[in-house]
Amino acid sequence: LAKTTQPISMDSYEGQEVNITCSHNNIATNDYITWYQQFPSQGPRFIIQGYKTKVTNEVASLFIPADRKSSTLSLPRVSLSDTAVYYCLVGDMANTGRRALTFGSGTRLQVQP
């Protein structure tokens, strides 16, 4: 199973860009990289998913280098409401097999005014 490593915590200020990097050295060929956001007392919420290069949506961007051994979640111009725990998830998209999904330890982002 692909294991992931993320920084335990990060601090930022409102309006800044925040980049959170996840290492996944053992990522397999079929694995996709997914990021989730979790607020206190809530379940995780999907942010973005990608396989290689760059993916962008209305919430964030995901940068994945050619070797795919890491990925970076980029949050543009964060606000106080972006204070949350961010999880990096690496898993298999195949419909067969019993490949399990492994969440990283999560990065606690604290945004200050």
Added chain:
Amino acid sequence: DTAVSQTPKYLVTQMGNDKSIKCEQNLGHDTMYWYKQDSKKFLKIMFSYNNKELIINETVPNRFSPKSPDKAHLNLHINSLELGDSAVYFCASSQAPLGETQYFGPGTRLLVL
């Protein structure tokens, strides 16, 4: 409209008791999951069902028994509760198995005394 719901939200019980947590999703998804989140916020998959069939069964004590009466429901029964079972249990669902975007419930906070 609640997409993934869990009951109860809080559960306080004594060691040795047997308890159940229920989960329902109204998204029409085929796959459902149970995750355990400990006090350090590690989120670990326990079970997954696809079309009522067990497809993931991680290293979990056999005191934990999932049951899926239909695609929209996945319940978790825990026998002989132990102190170490105290955690937040999240139910999730996805359209397809393993790796697709997952939608999480609000969690059930279990405290074993």
